[in-house]
Amino acid sequence: MRAWRGCAWWFRGVVGADAYERYLAAHHRGGHTHPPMGEREFWRAHVDHQERHPQGRCC
Amino acid sequence: MLLVTDRERGVTMTTTSPGAGGTAGPDQQELPPAGVDDEVLDEQRRRWTPLRIATWTAIALLGGLGWVMLALIRGETVNAIWFVFAAVCTYLIAYRFYSTYIERKLLRPDDRRATPAEYAENGQDFVPTDRRVLYGHHFAAIAGAGPLVGPVLAAQMGYLPGTIWIVVGVVLAGAVQDYLVLFFSMRRGGRSLAAMARDELGRVGGAAAVVATLAIMIILIAVLALVVVQALGESPWGVFSVAMTVPIALFMGFYLRYLRPGKVGEVSAIGVALLLLAIVAGGWVAESGLAEWFTFDRTTLAWGVVIYGVVAAVLPVWMLLAPRDYLSTFMKIGTIVLLAVAVIVVRPDVMAPAWSEFAGDPAGGPVVPGPLFPFLFVTIACGALSGFHALISSGTTPKLVEKERQTRFIGYGGMLMESFVAIMALVAAVSIDRGIYFAMNAPTAATGGTVETAALWVNSLGLAGVNITPDVLAGTAQAVGEQSIVSRTGGAPTLALGLANILAQFFGGAALMSFWYHFAIMFEALFILTAVDAGTRVARFMLQDAVGTVVPKFRDMSWRPGVWIGTLVMCGAWGGILIMGVTDPLGGINTLFPLFGIANQLLAAIALAVCLAIVARRGTVRYLWIVLVPLVAVAVITVTASLYKIFSPTPGVGYWAQHFAYRDAIAQGRTSMGAAKTPEQMEAVVRNTFIQGTLSIVFLVLTLVVITAAALAALRSVRAGGFPSAEREAVPSRIYAPSGLVPQAAEKELEKRWLAEVGAPSRTGGH
Numbered sequence: 096m097r098a099w100r101g102c103a104w105w106f107r108g109v110v111g112a113d114a115y116e117r118y119l120a121a122h123h124r125g126g127h128t129h130p131p132m133g134e135r136e137f138w139r140a141h142v143d144h145q146e147r148h149p150q151g152r153c154c
Numbered sequence: 155m156l157l158v159t160d161r162e163r164g165v166t167m168t169t170t171s172p173g174a175g176g177t178a179g180p181d182q183q184e185l186p187p188a189g190v191d192d193e194v195l196d197e198q199r200r201r202w203t204p205l206r207i208a209t210w211t212a213i214a215l216l217g218g219l220g221w222v223m224l225a226l227i228r229g230e231t232v233n234a235i236w237f238v239f240a241a242v243c244t245y246l247i248a249y250r251f252y253s254t255y256i257e258r259k260l261l262r263p264d265d266r267r268a269t270p271a272e273y274a275e276n277g278q279d280f281v282p283t284d285r286r287v288l289y290g291h292h293f294a295a296i297a298g299a300g301p302l303v304g305p306v307l308a309a310q311m312g313y314l315p316g317t318i319w320i321v322v323g324v325v326l327a328g329a330v331q332d333y334l335v336l337f338f339s340m341r342r343g344g345r346s347l348a349a350m351a352r353d354e355l356g357r358v359g360g361a362a363a364v365v366a367t368l369a370i371m372i373i374l375i376a377v378l379a380l381v382v383v384q385a386l387g388e389s390p391w392g393v394f395s396v397a398m399t400v401p402i403a404l405f406m407g408f409y410l411r412y413l414r415p416g417k418v419g420e421v422s423a424i425g426v427a428l429l430l431l432a433i434v435a436g437g438w439v440a441e442s443g444l445a446e447w448f449t450f451d452r453t454t455l456a457w458g459v460v461i462y463g464v465v466a467a468v469l470p471v472w473m474l475l476a477p478r479d480y481l482s483t484f485m486k487i488g489t490i491v492l493l494a495v496a497v498i499v500v501r502p503d504v505m506a507p508a509w510s511e512f513a514g515d516p517a518g519g520p521v522v523p524g525p526l527f528p529f530l531f532v533t534i535a536c537g538a539l540s541g542f543h544a545l546i547s548s549g550t551t552p553k554l555v556e557k558e559r560q561t562r563f564i565g566y567g568g569m570l571m572e573s574f575v576a577i578m579a580l581v582a583a584v585s586i587d588r589g590i591y592f593a594m595n596a597p598t599a600a601t602g603g604t605v606e607t608a609a610l611w612v613n614s615l616g617l618a619g620v621n622i623t624p625d626v627l628a629g630t631a632q633a634v635g636e637q638s639i640v641s642r643t644g645g646a647p648t649l650a651l652g653l654a655n656i657l658a659q660f661f662g663g664a665a666l667m668s669f670w671y672h673f674a675i676m677f678e679a680l681f682i683l684t685a686v687d688a689g690t691r692v693a694r695f696m697l698q699d700a701v702g703t704v705v706p707k708f709r710d711m712s713w714r715p716g717v718w719i720g721t722l723v724m725c726g727a728w729g730g731i732l733i734m735g736v737t738d739p740l741g742g743i744n745t746l747f748p749l750f751g752i753a754n755q756l757l758a759a760i761a762l763a764v765c766l767a768i769v770a771r772r773g774t775v776r777y778l779w780i781v782l783v784p785l786v787a788v789a790v791i792t793v794t795a796s797l798y799k800i801f802s803p804t805p806g807v808g809y810w811a812q813h814f815a816y817r818d819a820i821a822q823g824r825t826s827m828g829a830a831k832t833p834e835q836m837e838a839v840v841r842n843t844f845i846q847g848t849l850s851i852v853f854l855v856l857t858l859v860v861i862t863a864a865a866l867a868a869l870r871s872v873r874a875g876g877f878p879s880a881e882r883e884a885v886p887s888r889i890y891a892p893s894g895l896v897p898q899a900a901e902k903e904l905e906k907r908w909l910a911e912v913g914a915p916s917r918t919g920g921h
Contacts, residue, residue, distance in 0.1 A: 108287030112418035154300030
C-alpha cells in the first residue's frame with residue numbers, strides 16, 4: 096500500500112498533476128499577505144505562463 | 155548581478171551561511187546547516203566496508219562478463235540479457251566513480267547556496283522539486299524518438315559498434331554534457347544555452363551559436379517529422395490511431411479548462427484509455443471499407459504534418475500542447491518501464507552479428523551510407539550524446555533543482571537512463587531477422603518496393619545466414635496488420651516490429667502482434683509530434699528574439715503578426731525540408747538522417763564549447779580535460795562527417811559529388827540515372843543535394859566559429875590566470891534535501907534533524 100502510494104505520488108509529480116498543491120505551498124512559504132489563487136484560476140495562469148515560456152521537448 | 159569569483163566564493167559563503175549566524179533576520183529561526191560538509195561526505199564515500207567492496211566487485215565482474223559475452227564469444231547466438239548486464243553495470247560504475255570525480259574536482263556544488271528554485275521561487279516555473287520527481291520529469295523532457303530511432307539505423311553495422319558507442323559515449327560525453335550544462339545554468343539563475351554563449355563567447359561567437367541552434371532545430375524537427383511520415387505512409391491503421399490523438403488531446407484540454415480544472419491525473423488516465431481504444435479501433439478501420447479514407451501517400455501526409463504544425467503552434471497551449479504533453483509523459487514512462495521488463499523477461503536472441511559485412515566497408519551499408527567512422531557515431535545520435543539535451547538542461551530543469559548536489563543525479567543520471575533506452579531499442583532492432591531488417595530499411599530505389607524484388611535484392615547482398623523469401627516479407631506485413639513492410643525506412647517501423655516481437659512474447663502472443671506494432675508506432679508518433687510542436691514554438695521564440703534585436707516589435711511574443719510570421723517561417727523551413735525528404739528519389743531518410751545526426755552532435759559541440767569557456771575562467775587547466783575529451787571527440791566526429799558529406803567523391807556519401815554527377819548527366823541530355831527515373835526526379839536530386847550540401851557547409855562553418863571563439867576565450871582566461879565567473883551571487887540556502895536516489899548516512903542524519911527542528915518540507919504535496 097505504501098509502495099503504491101509512493102508510486103502514485105511520484106507519477107503525479109512527474110506528469111505535473113501536483114502543480115496547484117506546489118503553488119499553494121510556495122505561496123504559503125513566501126509569506127504573502129494576499130490570498131492565493133483558486134484552483135481554476137491557478138490552472139489558467141499556469142497554462143498562460145506556458146504560453147509565454149515554451150518548454151522544449153527532446154527528440 | 156554581482157560577480158563572485160571562485161576563490162572568493164568560500165569567503166562569501168562563510169559570512170552568509172545561515173548556520174554561521176550573524177545574517178539571520180529577526181523573523182528567521184536558527185536553521186540546521188543546509189548541507190553536509192564535503193569532507194564528511196567524502197569520508198563516508200571512501201569508507202570501504204567489506205559489503206561495499208563485495209557489491210562493487212560483483213557489479214564489475216557481472217559487467218565484465220556481459221562485455222565478454224557480447225564482444226568475444228562467437229558461434230552461438232548472443233542472448234539480449236548480456237546487453238542489459240554490460241550496460242547497467244557500466245552505468246553504475248561510471249555514476250559511482252566518474253560522476254563523483256567530476257563533482258568533486260570540477261563542479262564542486264555547495265548545498266549551502268540556494269538554487270534558483272529556492273531564491274526565485276514563484277510557484278510556476280521556479281519551484282523546488284523533489285529530486286526523484288525531477289529525475290522523472292527531466293528524463294521525460296530529454297527522451298523521445300531520437301534514442302529509439304538512431305540505434306535501429308546503426309544496427310546495419312552489427313550490434314557491437316553501436317553498443318560500445320552508446321555506453322562509452324554516454325559515460326564520457328553525453329552524461330557529462332548534460333551534467334555540466336545543468337550545473338552551469340543553475341548557477342546562473344537558469345540561463346539558456348544561447349544566453350550563456352553570449353556571456354562567454356562574446357558577440358560573434360554568441361550570435362553564431364544562436365543561428366546554429368536555430369538551423370539545427372529546423373533540421374531536427376524536419377527529420378523527426380519525416381520519421382513519422384515514413385511510418386504512416388500507406389498505413390490506414392497507423393494514420394487513424396495517430397490522427398485520433400488530436401481529438402483526444404482536444405477533449406483533454408477542454409476537460410481541464412472547463413469541466414474539472416487541475417484533475418490532470420484523472421484526465422491523463424482517461425486519455426491513455428482512449429488512446430489504447432484508438433489503437434484497437436485502428437485495426438477495425440483498416441479491415442473495413444473506411445480504410446481508403448485513411449490511406450495516404452507520403453507527400454499528402456507530409457503536407458498534413460506541416461499544416462498540423464502551423465495550427466498547433468498558434469492554437470492556445472491549453473487546447474492541444476499541454477494535454478498532449480501530459481499524455482506523452484504518461485506514455486513515455488509507462489512504455490519504457492514496460493519495455494525494460496519485457497526485454498528482461500523475454501530475453502530475445504540476437505540475430506545480427508557483432509560486426510556486420512558493412513562495418514568494414516568504406517561505402518557503408520544500404521541503410522546509412524558512409525564508413526563506420528564517423529557515420530556510426532553520427533547515426534546513433536541521441537542515445538550517446540545529444541546536443542538537444544543542452545536546451546533542456548539549460549531550460550526547464552535548472553529552475554526546479556532543489557539542492558546543488560542533486561544536479562549529478564538528475565543531469566548525469568538522467569542521461570544514463572536515456573542511454574539505456576537506446577540499448578533497448580538496439581536490442582529490439584537486432585533481434586529481428588536480418589533479411590527483414592534490410593528489406594525494411596533500404597530505400598525503394600534499392601528494394602524495388604515489392605516483396606519479390608526486395609527478397610531478390612536482400613539475398614543478392616550476400617549476407618551470412620540470410621535467405622529471405624517473398625512469403626516471409628508478405629507474412630510479416632500481414633502479422634502486424636500492414637499492407638507492406640518493404641522499404642519502411644525511418645527506423646520507427648523496424649523498432650515497432652522488434653518491440654512487437656518482444657512484447658507479444660511477453661503478453662498476448664501472435665494474436666496481439668499487430669496491436670503491439672501499432673502501439674509502438676503510436677507512441678513514437680506521439681513523442682515526435684509533441685517534440686515537433688514544442689520545438690516549433692521554442693524555435694519561433696528564438697527567432698522572434700533574434701529578429702527583435704533589429705525590429706524591436708518582434709520581441710513582444712503576444713504580438714499576433716509577429717507570432718504568425720515567426721510560426722510560418724519556422725514551419726516553412728522544416729516543412730520544406732520534410733517535403734524534400736519524402737519526395738527524394740534517393741530515399742529521404744537515407745540521405746537526411748546523417749544530416750540530422752551531424753546537426754545534433756554539432757549542437758553538443760557548441761554546448762561543450764560553452765562549458766569549456768566557463769571552466770577555463772577559473773584560470774587553471776588541471777581538470778579541463780573532463781570537458782576537452784568529449785568536446786574533441788564530438789568535434790572530430792562531426793567535422794569529419796561534415797567533410798565527408800561535402801567533399802567525398804563517392805556519390806552515395808558526398809552530397810556535392812551526387813549533385814555534380816546528376817548535373818553533368820542532365821547536361822549530357824540523359825533523362826534517367828540510378829534511382830532517378832524521370833527528368834523531374836533528376837532535377838529533384840540536383841535541387842535536394844544542393845540544399846543538403848549547403849546546410850552541411852553552414853552547420854560546419856557556424857560550429858567552427860563557435861568552437862574557435864570558445865577556444866580563444868578559454869586561452870585568454872588561462873593566460874590571464876582566471877577571470878571572474880558570470881555566476882549569480884551566492885544566496886544562503888534555507889532548505890535541505892539529500893543529493894542522490896539513496897541518501898548517505900550523514901545525509902539521512904541531517905534530513906532527520908531538519909525534520910525535527912523545522913518540520914516536513916512543504917514541497918510536492920508533502921511526502
